[in-house]
Amino acid sequence: EAGVAQSPRYKIIEKRQSVAFWCNPISGHATLYWYQQILGQGPKLLIQFQNNGVVDDSQLPKDRFSAERLKGVDSTLKIQPAKLEDSAVYLCASSLDPGSTEAFFGQGTRLTVV
Amino acid sequence: AQSVTQLDSQVPVFEEAPVELRCNYSSSVSVYLFWYVQYPNQGLQLLLKYLSGSTLVESINGFEAEFNKSQTSFHLRKPSVHISDTAEYFCAVQNTGGFKTIFGAGTRLFVKA
Numbered sequence: 476e477a478g479v480a481q482s483p484r485y486k487i488i489e490k491r492q493s494v495a496f497w498c499n500p501i502s503g504h505a506t507l508y509w510y511q512q513i514l515g516q517g518p519k520l521l522i523q524f525q526n527n528g529v530v531d532d533s534q535l536p537k538d539r540f541s542a543e544r545l546k547g548v549d550s551t552l553k554i555q556p557a558k559l560e561d562s563a564v565y566l567c568a569s570s571l572d573p574g575s576t577e578a579f580f581g582q583g584t585r586l587t588v589v
Numbered sequence: 590a591q592s593v594t595q596l597d598s599q600v601p602v603f604e605e606a607p608v609e610l611r612c613n614y615s616s617s618v619s620v621y622l623f624w625y626v627q628y629p630n631q632g633l634q635l636l637l638k639y640l641s642g643s644t645l646v647e648s649i650n651g652f653e654a655e656f657n658k659s660q661t662s663f664h665l666r667k668p669s670v671h672i673s674d675t676a677e678y679f680c681a682v683q684n685t686g687g688f689k690t691i692f693g694a695g696t697r698l699f700v701k702a
Contacts, residue, residue, distance in 0.1 A: 479632070517593070517679055517692030518633070531689060566632065576621055576640060576683065578690065580632035 477501065479581035481567050487587045493555035496584045500548070500569030506530075507544055508578060509552050510566040518566055524550065525573055557588045591616040591682045593693035601699045604672055610665040610696045612680035622663040623681040623690070624654055633679065639663065650674075675700045 480499040488494050500507050505526050510518035521540065522532040526547035535542070539558070544550040554561055564585050568578040596611040614620065624636040637648040644656040654665045663680060680693040 515598075515694065517595075517681075517694045519692070520689060523689070568633075576623075576638055577635050580625075580634070582630070582632045 479567055479569055479579055481565075481581035481584055483584055484582065485585045485587075487589060488557055490559055490588050491556040493553065494557055494586065495551050495553045496565050496567075496586075498550045498552070498567030498581060500550070500567070501579055504569035504571055504579070505547070506570045506573050506575065506578075507550050508566075508568040508570075509542055509550070510568065512564040512566055512583070514563070521552070523573070530573060554586075557586075559588050562586055562588045591620060591684060591691045593680050593682050593691055595678075595680050595693035595696050597696050598694065599697045599699065601701060602670055603701050605669045607668050608666065608670050608674075608698065610678050610680075610698065612663045612665065612693060614661050614663065614680070614682045616661075616682060616684070619685045621683045621685055622654075622656055623683070624648075624652070624663070624665050625679045625681060625692075627677045627679065627695075629676070636665075636678070670698070670700050672700050672702060674698060 507524045509521045512518045521535045522542045523530040524544040527544045542552045564583040566583045568580045570578045594613045602608045622639040625633040626636045627633045637646045639656045647653045652667045677695045677697045679695045683690045
């Protein structure tokens with residue numbers, strides 16, 4: 476079974492530039508999550524999708540972050556414009572449904588904003 | 590609201606020694622509890638989870654964790670660690686009535702030869 480795929484693995488951008496991350500969840504998983512993991516901290520949920528609808532985006536900085544889930548499968552997370560404090564690993568995860576007690580994580584995208 | 594506190598940011602230990610990674614949580618409602626592991630250059634993987642029933646849960650690679658409701662703890666233990674256990678370990682809590690999972694800051698386990 477293929478796991479959660481994310482790209483790119485690494486990205487370095489200058490502040491005020493824009494960047495986009497892509498995620499392909501496990502086939503059949505209805506729920507998709509984006510987490511931000513800042514160095515030395517645990518993952519923090521940014522947004523949760525159920526199919527192509529948003530379940531929770533309460534911690535997404537909506538002035539600069541946006542996310543969509545095309546046709547309830549792949550998802551993209553965008554930052555525009557980026558700030559230094561956005562440097563982090565962005566993790567995508569998926570689960571069968573919102574009530575699942577196991578999420579499967581991708582390897583993450585390490586973003587460095589300089 | 591829930592929160593998770595992992596009391597140690599780093600735990601160095603010699604190979605074949607026992608280890609305990611501590612986790613405390615706070616919640617006003619019933620929760621599920623999890624330990625995830627992140628090996629170098631890999632994504633997070635579920636190690637074990639407590640949902641209900643027996644308070645002692647085990648993983649396939651020799652780790653165990655015990656849910657202690659009175660102490661609001663879910664400490665992770667292994668009687669004898671291997672070099673390959675070197676990784677970062679995250680404790681997490683999920684409201685049984687909701688879907689958001691809250692993670693602790695992580696404990697980096699470093700096993701020395």
